[in-house]
Amino acid sequence: MPHLMIDNRKVEVADGETILDAAKKLRIEIPTMCFLEGVRANASCMLCVVKVEGLAGLVPACATLARDGMKVQTDTDEIRTARTDALELLLSDHLGDCVATCQSACPAGLNIPLVLRQIAAGQTGDADGASEIPCDDCPAPCERACRRKQFDSPVSIRALMQYAAAAGLVVQPSGPDNRRRFSVHIGRLQEGEIEQFLAGTNRGGRIEPSDDGLTEDQARDEARRCMHCDCRKADACKLRYYAELYGAKARRYKGERRSFVQNREHPDVIYEPGKCIACGLCVRIAEDAREELGLTFIGRGFDVRVTVPFDRSIAEGLKTTALQCAAACPTGALSQR
C-alpha cells in the first residue's frame, strides 16, 4: 500500500492506483480530458500533468502509478503553464466554431441554432409561457452573419425567433460567456465545405414572413434551412471549459487549416473529425463493448485520425455505443444529433 504526498498532504492508496486516484482521495482536483472513470487510461491530452519529485519533466497523473514515497505537486506555475501550452496546442488543430456566426453576431447572444433545431423538430412549448425577446427592435445582424447566404440567402432568423417566442419555446443565451470561441475558426467556408453543411438541410430558398409572421409549416421549413454550423457540445466541451479556465489563447499557434468535415451518416451522432483531439476514448469504449467494427486510429503522428476500419460508415462502426461515445467525447467531435 503506497503512501505518498500530494501538495504536501499525506495519502495512502491501493496497489495499482494512479496519482489521479490518490489526488481524488484528497479532493484535489486535477483537470482531465482523455481520462474517463471506468475506461483504461490512455495518457494523451497531457492536461493532467503533475510534477513528481525526482522525475524529469512532468508526468500525466491519470496514468502514472502512485509509488511509495512519491512527492507530487499538482498546481504550480510550471504546471499551469504546461497545461495552458497543451490547451493552446490542441486548439491550434481544433477546427470548428464553438458558437455559430449568427449567435456571435447577436447582441443578446441568443442560442439561435438550438432554437432552430427545436422548431425544425416540430417541438412546441407552453404557449402561455411566451418569452420576451429583444428581436422586434433589432436590425438582425444575425442574418447578415448567417452562413447560409454563401449558398443562397440567409435564414429568416428574426422571424423564426419571434415564432419560437410566441410558441413558448425557451429562447435564451447559452452559457456564462457564450460567445467566446476556442478553436480554429472555420471562417469563410472553403470549396467543398458548404456541401458538408448543406447535407440534410432544406435546399429551398428563403421564406419571407408575412406581416403575421411565419405559419407553423413555414417555420419548420425555414428552420430546416439552418446548416447548424455551431458546435453541439459548446456547453459541455471540456476543451472549451479548460481553455477558458486556464486563459488559453486559441490563436497562439497557427497551423494550416484543415478542411472542415461533418459526417452525418449515423442516425444518432454527428462526427466532426476536425474537432477530434485524438484522446482515444471512443476507440476504447467501442473496443471494450466489442463492437464488431468499432473505431480505430489510423496513421501516425500529426496525421493520426479516428475512423471506422475499412472505410465503413460510422453507422456500421458504432452500432451499440454511439451515444456512449458521444457523451464521453471531451469535445464536439462526436456529438449527439
Place this chain on the structure above:
Amino acid sequence: MNQADLTFVDGLIERIGQNPDAVIPILQAIQEHYRYLPREVLERVCEISEITPARIEGVATFYTQFRHRPAGEHTIRVCVGTACHVQGAGAVHDGFCRHLDIPPDDDTDAAGVFTVEKVACLGCCSLAPVVQIGDVTYGHLSGDTAADAVRDFLNLQSRRVHRKARPVEPGAEVGEIRISLDTCCIARGCGAVYEALCEAVARSGARASVKRVGCTGMSYITPLVEVVLPGLPPSLYAGVKPEDAEAIVLRHFRPGGIMRKIKTSASHILENILTDDAWEPVTRYSTDVREAIISEFTGPQKRIATEQAGSADPADLDEYISGGGFEALRKCTDELSPEQVIDEITRSGLRGRGGAGFVTGLKWLHVRQAHGEKKYIICNGDEGDPGAFMDRLLLESQPYRIIEGVVIAAYAVGADEGIFYIRAEYPLAIKRMTDAIEQCRQRNLLGPKLRLRIVPGAGAFVCGEETALIASIEGRRGMPRPRPPYPAQSGLNGKPTLVNNTETFSMVPWIIRNGAGAFSDTGTDLSKGTKVFALAGRVVRGGLVEVPMGITIHEIVEQIGGGIIDSKAFKAVQIGGPSGGCIPASLADTPIDYESLVGVGAFMGSGGLVVLDETDCMVDIARYFLAFTQDQSCGKCTFCRIGTRQMLDILNRICSGEGRGDDLERLEHLAGAVGKSSLCGLGKSAPNPVISTLRYFRDEYEAHLAGVCPAGVCKDLIKYVITDDCIGCTLCAQHCPADAIEMKPHEKHEIDVEKCIRCGTCMRVCPADAIKVE
C-alpha cells in the same frame, strides 16, 4: 477474392497464427507477397482469425513499412540518413523522381516499374549519398547520376546470371583469405570479389580457404581482403575488385594440381606485373599502405563489444567457440550464482548503450527481484537513429556473441523467453541471427528452458522506446505508455521484462570473461568501458569505431577520422542523432561520457556521430532532425504530436526566409514545453537538436531571419551564379535537369534563377570551378 488469394491467406494464418499478436508478421507476409496490403486480403484475415478490423487497420497504418497502394516492381530506397542528408540525399531523391517522372504526391512511376522510397541510414554512410535499387547498392550518387544508376540496374537485371563458385576441398588449406561480407561491404561489391576469390582459388588449386568475416569497421576502404598465412604477418588489400582476385591468390599461394605447371609460368608473369609500377590496382592497395592508415585508424580504439568483428566467420559457431566463445556463459552457470553474475556486471560499471545510460546491473537486479514466475528478456535491435548502424554490424558480424550475452542475462534475471527485436530493414542481421539461434539450440547452448525468437520491427523509430517496443511485439500500434511501471516490473504481457540494447549485451561476455575490473579500468569515473560509434559525415575515414569512454571529440575526429575532407574547417559534431545535439568545434575537448555530453547539451544516444564542417548549415541540421522526429511521432500525446509540428513549421519558415521576428522565442518556448511534458523519450528529446544549435549557433538562425544562409545550403535563400571563370564548355547546360542554362558554346553561360531548382548539378560538372553559391 480469387481462390489463389484465399489459399494464400488461409495458409498464412495457419502458418503464422491467428492471435492478435501475430498481426505484424501476418501483414509483413502479405506485403511481401503482394508488394502492398490489399483491402480484401485484410478483410479475409479478420474473418478467419482473432484479429479485429480495428486492430489490423490501426497497425497497418502505423508502421511505415506497410503500403496501401501497389508498389512498383523494384524499390529504389534513397537513404536520407544523417550522413547522406548532409551530402545531398535530398537532391538525389529529387533526381530519381525527376528521371522517372514521378509527381510529388506519388512514389511510383507510371509504368509501375520503380517505387522511390526514403529510408533512414542503410548502414554504408561512408558511401553517402547511398541508394539501394532492389538488392544493388549505389554510392556517391548525385541528382544527375540518378539516371545512370537506374540504367545500370536495368542493365544488370537483363544479364543477371548466377555464378556458383566451386567449394574448396576441406582439409587442404594452409592459408586463409578473409573478406568482410556485411551489407555495406556487399554493397561495395564484396560479394563479387568473394565469388571471384573462390573461383581463383578453385581454378589454381591453391591451398587456401576463402572466408567471410564480419565487418572490420573500416568501411571506407572495403572491399577489404586479408590474406593470412601461418607464421607470416597478414597482408591486407583494400578496394579490391573482382579482377584483382586471381593476382592476389597467385601472389600468396602456390598453385597445386594439374594446372600447376601452366599456372606457375602464368604466375611468373603475374609476379612481374605485380612489381611493375604501371599496374596500379594491387600495388596501390598493398600492405605498406595499410600500415599507415590502419594503425591510426585503430590506434586509439579499444575493442570490447566488437572484439571478434572482422576476424571470425559470423556464421561459424565452432570458430566462435574456439575463440573463447560461450566460456563466459559456462563460467556463469558453473561457477556463479545469478546474484554473483549481476554483482559482477554491477561492479563493471556497465551502463546501457541504448541511449539513456541506465546502470545495467541495477536493471538486472530489478528484474531478478520482480515477482512472477514468467519473465522475458528483450534485445533491442531497433536502432532507429537515422545516422547509426552499429547494432546492425554487431548483429551481422557477431551473432553468437550477442546470443551469449542474452543467455547470460537470462540466467541472471531468471527469464525463460528471449526476443530479439530487429528492424525489418536489416534482413541480413535477421537471417544471421535466425541461423545462429538455431545453431545454438541444436548444440544445446541455450540451456534446458530458454526459448529465443526474433521479432522483426516494421518501421517506426518510436518502437526503439521500450514500452512502444513491447506494444509492437504484442501486435499493437507502437505507442508508448507512461512509466512507472517500468518493464522490469510490468513489461511484455504484463510480466517482468528486461530490455537492453544490443551493444549492451555484446559487452557482457567480455566482462564475465575478463572480469569487472578489466572493464572498469577503461573509461571515466561514471562511464566505464568503451562505446561504439558510427563515425560519418565530413571526415576522411568513416566507419564503425569503438573507443574508450573519456576520449575527446577532437581525438575521434582527427586521429580516427583523419580530419576533415578537403581540409575544410571543422564546425561541429552531431552526437546522439534525433535525441542528441550538436557540439561546436570550440568544445572539441569535451570527453565522450554520459554526463559530459549532457553537460554540453548533447546526448550519448545510440552512437551516431556525424562530423560537420563549414559547408553545413546548422539550422538545416536542426530542421532535418526535427522533421525526422516529427514524422516519427506516434501521435499519442499533445506535446509531441502538435508541438513538434509547430516547431517544424517555424523551422521551415526560417529556412525558407520567411521567419518572423519572434520566431526564435516561440521556438524556444515550444522546445521547452515539448521537452518537459511529452509522454515518452521521443518527444522529450526531440527538441534537443534545436536547443543545442540555438545555444551554439544562434547567429546562424539570426542570419536566416535576415535572409541569408551562411553555409549556402537552404535552397530558398541561395542562388547559383556563373563567374567569369566560365570557359564556355556547355557542360553545365547539358546537365542541368531544369533547363535553366542556355547552351552558348565558347561564351560565358548564365543561370536562369527562375528555372533553377538548386540541385547543384552544374557546380559539380563544371570543370573550371566557375559556379558559386550566393
